[in-house]
Amino acid sequence: MKDFRSVEISDTAYERDGLRFLTLKSPNLQGRGDVCLFVPQVVEGLTGLPIYILLHGVYGSAWVWAMKGGAHTTAKRLMESGEIRPAIIAMPSDGLWGDGSGYLVHHGRDFSKWITQDVPQAIRQYIPCAGPNSKICLGGLSMGGYGALRLGLGQPESYSAISVHSAITRFEEMSLFVEERLDSYGRSGQSNDVVDLIKDRKVQWPPIRFDCGVDDELVAGNRLLHRQLCDLGIAHEYEEYAGGHEWSYWREHVEKSFRFFDIQLK
Numbered sequence: 001m002k003d004f005r006s007v008e009i010s011d012t013a014y015e016r017d018g019l020r021f022l023t024l025k026s027p028n029l030q031g032r033g034d035v036c037l038f039v040p041q042v043v044e045g046l047t048g049l050p051i052y053i054l055l056h057g058v059y060g061s062a063w064v065w066a067m068k069g070g071a072h073t074t075a076k077r078l079m080e081s082g083e084i085r086p087a088i089i090a091m092p093s094d095g096l097w098g099d100g101s102g103y104l105v106h107h108g109r110d111f112s113k114w115i116t117q118d119v120p121q122a123i124r125q126y127i128p129c130a131g132p133n134s135k136i137c138l139g140g141l142s143m144g145g146y147g148a149l150r151l152g153l154g155q156p157e158s159y160s161a162i163s164v165h166s167a168i169t170r171f172e173e174m175s176l177f178v179e180e181r182l183d184s185y186g187r188s189g190q191s192n193d194v195v196d197l198i199k200d201r202k203v204q205w206p207p208i209r210f211d212c213g214v215d216d217e218l219v220a221g222n223r224l225l226h227r228q229l230c231d232l233g234i235a236h237e238y239e240e241y242a243g244g245h246e247w248s249y250w251r252e253h254v255e256k257s258f259r260f261f262d263i264q265l266k
Helices: 071-080 111-126 143-154 171-176 219-232 247-265
Strands: 007-009 019-026 031-038 051-055 088-092 136-141 161-165 208-213 237-241
Touching: 007 111, 019 111, 031 071, 031 111, 051 111, 051 143, 051 247, 071 088, 071 247, 088 111, 111 143, 136 143, 136 247, 143 161, 143 171, 143 208, 161 247, 208 219, 208 247, 219 237, 237 247
Parallel strands: 051 088, 051 136, 136 161, 161 208, 208 237
Antiparallel strands: 007 019, 019 031, 031 088
């Protein structure tokens, strides 16, 4: 029994570099959503590969992590050299609302459940080397970093690790990038910053790492989150590197997310 009314899958005859594409009708989006996947070549019959979900930033879509970030080529290189074990890299769209949905709930659509429910469910159903026991790690950049942190910390029992780059850490920082007014997201009176999800909660948090460029306009927020996590006694890794809020930075450092995920799953 399939759980989506319609699913289109790319034809293997035309797939290249391990990339595969899904378009499915999502009840949470009340429409169609896209997922770009890197599916490694593995022994026939192997199933249960982990799923590494990478969330994109504002202005982007399902293709940008691959076609601007080369995430699939980095993953393939690391897997073929034996530096990390095989994993499925999932790169979904954010739902394509405005300049960026924020991976939140608004305008009658649940952009968070699209990521936490629909995307893993579709992969487990339609990608043979995935399975019901596939572990999930969350990553992202900028707005996608905000989404990965919020979704991962909001449901800590569902994720094996979180690793993000140049993340928005406070909802107000969305205004640096989007044309839409922040009040159009309907978040007034709600807990919107990453740290709000952690305060006063005593749970087992998944392993967390994040990094930011020293010339990035979001570095102050990342430093603040680092201090807040330290004050709360939440174990994490935080690093800063040369660079700004740009694809050259994310192309270089996505490898750190893949290595971090692999280590946490050992």
